[in-house]
Amino acid sequence: MSSLVQSVDWLAIAPPTLAAVVGLVVLVSDLFIGDEKKAVLGWVSVAGLAASTLLLLPLLDGDRATFCLTGDADVCSYTADRFTLVIQFLVLGGALLAALLSVTALKDANKELPEGEFWFLLLSSAAGAALLPASRDLATLIVALEVASLPAFALVGIRRGDKKSSEAALKFFLSSVTATAVSLMGVSFVYGATGTLYLTQIADKIQQVDGQFHTLAQAGVVLTLVGFAFKTAAVPFHFWVPDTYVGAPLPVAAYLSVIGKAVGFSGLILVTVVALPSYADVWGPALAALAALTMTVGNAGALRQQATRAYSAVRLLAWSSVGQAGYLLVPIAAAGYTKDAEKAIGSTVAYALMYGVVNLGAFAVAALVARRSPLNRISDYRGLYAASPLSALVLGFFLLCLAGLPPGIIGLFAKVTVFSAAVDAGLGWLAVVMAVNVVIALFYYLQWTTLLFRAPEGEPGEHRVPAPLTAAIALTAVLGIALSGAPQLVLRFSATGLF
Numbered sequence: 001m002s003s004l005v006q007s008v009d010w011l012a013i014a015p016p017t018l019a020a021v022v023g024l025v026v027l028v029s030d031l032f033i034g035d036e037k038k039a040v041l042g043w044v045s046v047a048g049l050a051a052s053t054l055l056l057l058p059l060l061d062g063d064r065a066t067f068c069l070t071g072d073a074d075v076c077s078y079t080a081d082r083f084t085l086v087i088q089f090l091v092l093g094g095a096l097l098a099a100l101l102s103v104t105a106l107k108d109a110n111k112e113l114p115e116g117e118f119w120f121l122l123l124s125s126a127a128g129a130a131l132l133p134a135s136r137d138l139a140t141l142i143v144a145l146e147v148a149s150l151p152a153f154a155l156v157g158i159r160r161g162d163k164k165s166s167e168a169a170l171k172f173f174l175s176s177v178t179a180t181a182v183s184l185m186g187v188s189f190v191y192g193a194t195g196t197l198y199l200t201q202i203a204d205k206i207q208q209v210d211g212q213f214h215t216l217a218q219a220g221v222v223l224t225l226v227g228f229a230f231k232t233a234a235v236p237f238h239f240w241v242p243d244t245y246v247g248a249p250l251p252v253a254a255y256l257s258v259i260g261k262a263v264g265f266s267g268l269i270l271v272t273v274v275a276l277p278s279y280a281d282v283w284g285p286a287l288a289a290l291a292a293l294t295m296t297v298g299n300a301g302a303l304r305q306q307a308t309r310a311y312s313a314v315r316l317l318a319w320s321s322v323g324q325a326g327y328l329l330v331p332i333a334a335a336g337y338t339k340d341a342e343k344a345i346g347s348t349v350a351y352a353l354m355y356g357v358v359n360l361g362a363f364a365v366a367a368l369v370a371r372r373s374p375l376n377r378i379s380d381y382r383g384l385y386a387a388s389p390l391s392a393l394v395l396g397f398f399l400l401c402l403a404g405l406p407p408g409i410i411g412l413f414a415k416v417t418v419f420s421a422a423v424d425a426g427l428g429w430l431a432v433v434m435a436v437n438v439v440i441a442l443f444y445y446l447q448w449t450t451l452l453f454r455a456p457e458g459e460p461g462e463h464r465v466p467a468p469l470t471a472a473i474a475l476t477a478v479l480g481i482a483l484s485g486a487p488q489l490v491l492r493f494s495a496t497g498l499f
Contacts, residue, residue, distance in 0.1 A: 009066035012080040014055045015088055016130035019095075022048030023123030030116025038115040042103040045119040046468075049096040049126065056085055056092070065136075075198050077137045086349055087133035087266045090356050094258040095126035097360045100472040101251035101367050107466070113158055113249065121151035121158070122255070129259050133266040136274075138187045138197040141267060142180070145231070148263045149176050152256060156248040168247025175230055175240040183227025189220025190275075199275040207278045221279050224271055225286060231264030234290045234329060235297040238322050242301070245318035250370055253314055254363035257321045258356045265328055265348060272332060273341050284336020288430050291333050295326025295437040302444050313366050313376050316444065317359070320402065323441060324355055330418050330434060334425035347421040350490045354414040354483065358401040361476030365395040368469055378448060383456025391465075392452040394477045401480060403445035404438060409484035413491055 010017075026041050026048075033041065059080050067077035099122060106115050128147025135141040153176065157169025191197055193213045194205040209217045230237040245253040272283050301319035305311040331347035338344055366376060368391055373380035385392035401408030404415040415438060422431040465473070483490055 007066075009064055011055075011058060012064040012066050013078060013134075015052045015059075015092060016127045016134075018055060019048060019052045019092065019123050019130060020127035022052075023120045023127065026123065027116060027120040030120075033116075039103075039107065041115055041119050042099070042106060045123055046096065046099045046103065048123065049092055049099055052126075052130070053089065053092040053096060056089055059085055069198075075200055077140050077198075078134050079136050080134055083266075083269075083345075083349070084134045086353070087262055088130045090262050090353060091129040091133075091259050092126060094262070094356050094360055095122065095129070095255065097364070097472050097475060098122070098251050098255040098259070100468040100475075101254060101364060102249075103468040104466045105249055105251050105367065118155070118158060121155050125149075125151040125155065125255075126259065129263045132263055133270070135270065136199050138190065138199070138202075138275075141270065142183060142187060145183070145263065145267060146180060148259075149180070149231075152176075152252075152260065155252045155255070156244055158252075159249060162247075164243075164247040165249075166247075168244040171240045172244045175237070179227045179230030179237070181227075182223050182230070186220045186223030186225075186227060189216050189223065193217035193220060199270060202275045203277055206276065218279070218282060221276055221282050222286075225268075225283055228264055228268040228271065229290060232261060232268060232329070233264070233294075233322055233325050235294040235322065235326075238294070238297070238325075241322055242315050242318045245321075246312055246315050250314065250363065250367050250376075253318070254360055254367075257317065257359055257363065261321070261325060261328070262352060262356070265332070265352065269332060269345055269348070273335050273345055277341065280336035280341075284333055287329055287333035287336065288427060291326050291329035292430055292433045293326070294329060295323050295434060298323030298326055299437050299440045299444075303440065305444075311378055313369070313378050313381065313448075316378065316448070317362060317366070320441070320444075321359065323437065324359075324402070326437070327415070327418050327434065328352060328355070330427075330430060331421040333430070334421040334427055337425035337427060344421045344425065347417045351414045351418050353490050354401065354410045357476055357479045357483065358398040358408070358411065361473065361480060362395060362398045362402070364469065364472040364476060365391050365398070368465060368473070371464075378451065381448065382451050382454050384452045386456050388465075391473065394473060396449045396452055397477070397480060399445045399449045401484070403442050405442070405446075407484060408480070410480065410487050410490065411484075413487045417491060 022045065026045055030041060063081040065076040065079045069075045106113050106118060125148050128144050132144035132148060135144050153169055153173045156172050157165050159165040190202060193209050193216045194202050196202055196205060206217055233241045276283065298319055302316055302323060305316045305319060328348050328351055331344045335341035335344040369380055370376045397408060401411035404412045419431050419434060
């Protein structure tokens, strides 16, 4: 039996390791710091996430791997390749922006939210999320998935005594535990059929499976897909999303909308394209159907929110995120129908980067509005331009990016790459469904955008923007504008392989 090489490439594992270490430091420090100095924990966490993100730079010079089998350097548990680094940048950068939003939120509600526990949970979840795209065996993949998910349950329900927060945490917990149980059963079936947990070995050995083991392998593939469908909020496994986003603290909802999706989709990509390419005839059609269903139900749910004038902006963003998950599924489904699977996956990565930037930006402006209007209804955004012109312009830009309209060029190009992936794979019907859903989504994105520039019903109140919130809005705005001016920075991922 092969044994693990004991030497560890510390530079390769540095980004998630540093996030985890800073989380432990914050938790221990919380025991010795008085309430009046708790704010320093937030800034230590922000600095830790920034440093973890910067540690990705030395890894750009080439692929690195560690925890490999003796005598087979190509079979490793941890690989820092191009795909890993892009997703880790999205995860750690997104966690950094969520942390900036949280600094302000905790200061405003320091009597409700325990700061030490909050920062420990956020850093722990970010460490697990950063570990997942580097995982190249099913055991590490599941462990990383749970390290990312378990702290998120507590983050959602961290407002003690709040019924909505407790209900949201319970729904999130039950759905995630179900997903994990289903995934573990699928993984055990795949292991039983192939005798290995390493993704590259599974890809080779599963092709040689026959007889009853073939049925076992097929069942394992289906169950694993169902488990990850929960994590990605694909319909019909999306029921937890709206209530969880509304019940969670707003920075946590922002975190889940981007980092939670990055975790689910990166795991789904690794399982399908890397471990199970020979079963593309099983997962390809299944993901295509899920993509069509998810984008349709998500956009229909967003439209339904407008039945009342007092509908929640966060709930609308929650349904919008379900619809966006459908678009993200399209290239993964297309990978099952084309020989150039890596190019198709590149379209998902390009779209995820665009979505992460603009969605976190939209949540940042929502956090600003929530300071004046805690209910955060869409009607509270009426006349935002009169009160805060820059914030209104930035939010309008983000919404146009999500809709795929100029001047949100990066949103338009990202949608075109996803559309092209479906057409190139011969999924014309899925491209048509996507086009129809893009048109449907235009209605609620544009309605929200136009509301920003209408005359306010009363006297426009002043918006005092704290420095951390200003930094989060400015960073996302600069990134969004830069990517719209030079979309090739992101879109090149859809033209070249990632693995």
